[in-house]
Amino acid sequence: MIGPMEIMIGITALAALFSTAATYLAITEKDLVKAVIYSAIQSTIYAFIYYMLMAPDIVLVYIPVAVGLYPAVILxxxxxxxRWEKD
Amino acid sequence: MIGLGEVQLFILYILPVFITAFILYTIRALRGPSISDIVLAVDSMSYDLAAFLVILAIFFREPILIGTAIVLALWAYSLDIYVSKYLEKKEMGE
Amino acid sequence: MDTATYFLYILISSMVMNLALALYGVFYKPHLTKKIISLTILGDTANTFALIIGYRLWPGETTPSRPPVLVGWTHLNKTMLQQYVSSAVDPLPQALVLTAVVIGLAVTLFLVFLALQIYRHYGTLDVREIRKLRG
Amino acid sequence: MIIEEVLVWIGMIMVGVGAFADLVAAIGFNRFRNFYLRLHAATIGAIWGAFLPLIGASLLATGCYCLGEYRWFMAGGSLVTAILILILAPAGSHALARATHRAGIVPVEPCIVDHLDEKQCVSGGGSG
Known part of the structure; x- marks a missing residue:
């Protein structure tokens, strides 16, 4: 039985699967700048997951910290x- | 008179188009060959995600969820500027 | 099994995979910058687990669960308050996560400047070479 | 009472057109083969895919009585977000394109003449 609740939680689960792919690429990337930007993609998807888990105040704090400040500081x-991670 | 039920039904019908678009954006952001492609894809994805969050707030009937979209748009722009300054080989304070 | 429970299991399995990948990055990657990136992912995933604990499924078929912010308190009666309490998610994990995100930012800034001082002192950020240079 | 219904209809049409433009931009991101070509798709995704549905959501929230008393707050928030995206998205894309061309990490492939830097121009790059 698929209703609106199942659709919304399904969207959240799909976003979580893509965040796993972004995390894998961020861990196994040799170019550190690309790793930082993959981490920014993962942070954007996490912000969407927090939104779907009904936590708007967490989203308001998490987006400036994880999309804005972490890539700036690590850059x-x-x-x-x-820049390059040696093998 | 259009009630909330028709609007919610319309948003449920328009939902798969947005989901397909976000899947394609994420695929390009994950396999972009250069850094600029990834940043451009995540930038466009953030702007469209802001619009999607506003539409979902109308679906959920919660006015407190509106404020997240403006924050997402502003800080995605700041990510653009950081990476551009890195690529132009300048220090961060200039 | 219910379909919503199945999707929730997919969500929790993805978060466990993220946790395992971040732990692998913290332990086995030799570069210090990669260790810092993995540490941020680890902290965010732990925060997500705390939020999933506080989540509640929808009370009705078409009435969604609400964020724990009471909007419209100027004309409040008892039935509205009962309906709000029966459909809002748990606010306590959200308060804890709100603190943990900011403290994680402070810890990451400290680690970044520690790595910068290590690079100025040793000339490299690889952990194996730093261990070799110590003796 | 007729004006609210017209506002809701216009808002729903704008949201639908925005969703379709989103899909077009996402397909363009996957079909184009170069960074400088993907900038066109980014333009569609930012203006037609984000600005237009936000204006539509603002009109929809204004006209729908069913959203309660706080619909003016929702309409104002989405309007401010729309205007910010209209200002910020072209500025960000332009800064990124300028930085990419100065760094020289992507060759300009379907190229006839490049007045900024002649060495990046790959001539005869096929039918662009």
Whole structure:
């Protein structure tokens, strides 16, 4: 039986599957700048999951921290150190 | 007179189009060959996700859920600017 | 099994996979920047588990569960309050997560500047080479 | 009472057109083969896919009495988001394209002349 509740939780589960793919690419990427941006994709999908779990105040705090500030800070770190991860 | 039931039914019918679009955006964002492709895809995906969040707030009938869309749009733009400044080989403060 | 429960199991399984991948990144990746990125993913996944604990399924067939923010309190009567309490999600894990996100930001900033000082002192960020250089 | 119904109909049509434009932009993201070609798809996705349904959602929330007393708050929030996206999306795309061309990480493939940097111009790049 598929109603509106099943559709909404199904969308959340689909977003969670894509977040797993983004996490896998972020962990196994050699280029660290690409890894940071894959982490930003994962953060966007997590913000959508928080929205669907009915937590709008968490979304309001989580988006500036995880989409805005984490990539900025880690890009400053990569700029000042090294970009490629050696095998 | 159009009630809430018709609007909710319309949003349920329009939902698979949005879901297909987001799946295609995420595929391009995950297999983009260069950094610019990934950032452009996640940027467009964030703007469309903001519109989708507003439509879902109308579906859920919750006015407190509106404020998340404006935050998402603003900080996706800031991600653009950070990566552009990194690619132009400048320091972050200039 | 119910369909909604099945989808919830898919959601929780994906979160467990994310947790395993982030732990693999923290333990086995030799580069310090990759360790910091994995640590942020680990913290976010733990926060998501706390939110899934506080979630509640929809009380009716077409009435969704509501966020724990009381809107429209100027003309409030008892039946509205009863309906609100019977359909709102748990606010306590959301308050805890709200603190944990900000503390995670502070910890990540501290680790980033620690890594920067390590690079200035040793000239590399690879853990194996730092261990070699110590003796 | 007729004006609210007209507002709800216009809003629903705008949301439908926005969803269709979203699908077109997503297909374009997967079909184009170069970064500078994908910028066109990004334009469609930002203006027709995000600005238009937000304006439509604002009109829909204004006209629908069933949303309760706080429908003006919902309409104002979506209107402000729409205007911000209209300002910010072209600025972000332009900054990203400029940075990409200066860094030179993507070759300009279907190219006839490039006045900014002649070395990036790949001539004879097929039928673009």
């Amino acid at each position: 400053v770190l990569i700029r000042k150190t090294e």
